[in-house]
Amino acid sequence: MTQTDYETVIGLECHAQLQTATKLFCGCRASFGAPPNTNICPVCIGLPGALPVLNRRAVELSLRAALAVGCRVNETSVFARKNYFYPDLPKGYQISQYDRPLAEDGVIVLELETGTKEIRVERIHMEEDAGKLLHEGFDDASSKSGVDFNRSGVPLIEIVSHPDLSSPEEATQYAESLKEIIEYTEASDTDMEKGNFRFDGNVSVRPRGTTELGTKVEMKNLNSFRFLAQALAYEVDRQIELIESGGRVIQETRLYDPGADKTVSMRSKEEAHDYRYFPEPDLPPLTIAAAQILEAKENLPELPEAKRERLVSAYGLPPYDAEVLTSSRELANYFETTAESSGNAKAASNWIMSEVLRKVKETDATLAELPVAPAALGELIQLIDDGAISGKIAKDVFEKMFATGDAPGVIVKREGLAQISDVSAIEELARGVIEANPDQAAELKAGKDKVIGWMVGQIMKASRGQANPQLARETLIRLIEDA
């Protein structure tokens, strides 16, 4: 058999850190970047006698995320202990949810080239994060690891898909789509670089046409979309080659090494995976009233798909523009403010997709950090539409807005960049160009239209780009005809 005789089966598990001020079961701050072991207390380092109390905000945010991916929320869910030993797990168990998770049966719709495909979400459950192991940055790092428990107890939701994904590309698209939706709900900031949104993948292959699932391998450390795609593609190839050469896939956990672009075995699952779950005796079952679920549903923010449709219908944008502009809620808001203050949605979209996103990329800044606020960009577009400046000059003004943070009107006035639309001023410029270039003027008079573009260019040059090009052209023709 060849590669195409196999089909790929992928399921993704996503861990999203909830945007709370404090941890899931204690009042320690959940903030990122504090000095090691400064946000810890008896609850999150597992001191004897300490008792967990659930964070109300974490429940609200989890509920929002669950509803956004179309899950049915269980009115009663149960916390459970997942027992295993690892140095980053101070209690010897992680508080998670097992047989009665917060929510079940959601769906994410992917737009594929072959049409739409529904990827089922099996469940969403709440759990606490583990601590962080450090392997370098201290003198005895060659013989020891260090544990920082600041992250221990930070609230997470785990979003588990069914194995409905048929290729690494589909898996990546699902991951991007999920990130977009969760970011819109503001349940998590979905910052992948900080590890606030990360994926594990379950991968197996089987001969095309068969229904029995192949032995799956769990992939860890898929913490960027690029790594996710690369690691899954590598693993699919590895499994097919293994089977083709007469080998057998064993159930194990593999870690993706982006440097070497390969996956390496972490541990065989058979021993390590007996977690002996049992209900957490220190926490009562979580009950969420039907009224609260209904209220959360009504208060859900507009989700990416609905926003895309609205940008097309309300602003008349092409679907491509709507797709780009809704890639984050922040960008969509930036667009809507610019569109409203300029009164020209398409121009706003063009400016944002070209100039603004270029600046974001160049400076590695967030939109909120850009010195050009959307209202200021709107004002710039208005100046163009009013004929006060030319489109070419506007690009320079934008650069200056970016450099100084000044309003476009202020820059245009200060630098004398206003477009020259005064007929007598343009006439003077045009006369100058005609006198300086008698040969071309004669050609034009003789009906050779080819030179007109060049002559208008000379007027633009003489005006340092400030002449109204349409007016310059009209004036030039009039003067030549009158001569």
Place this chain on the structure above:
Amino acid sequence: MADFDEAQVRKLAELAHVKLSDDESAGFAGQLDEILGYAERIQAHDTDGVVPTSHALLEAGLEGASALRDDEPTGSLDREQVLEGAPDPGDGLFKVPKVLP
């Protein structure tokens, strides 16, 4: 009987990081078998229509929804004080034998 054998005791001991001698394994197998046999007798009873006592707090009238706390920071422990109790503190960290990353 529940048929709890020594092999299962050894498996559990391994998962729980508990070291047992052969004698202890055999002894615990017998005792655990007895305990589980008792549990089996309880499970054999018909509990249809009996409301489950899912949690002692609920029985005390404390609903799950009200057993929540507000998302307000309440302060953390002093790091030096915490690390005093650690077997091998250093660089503000709990040092442990090298774990392969």
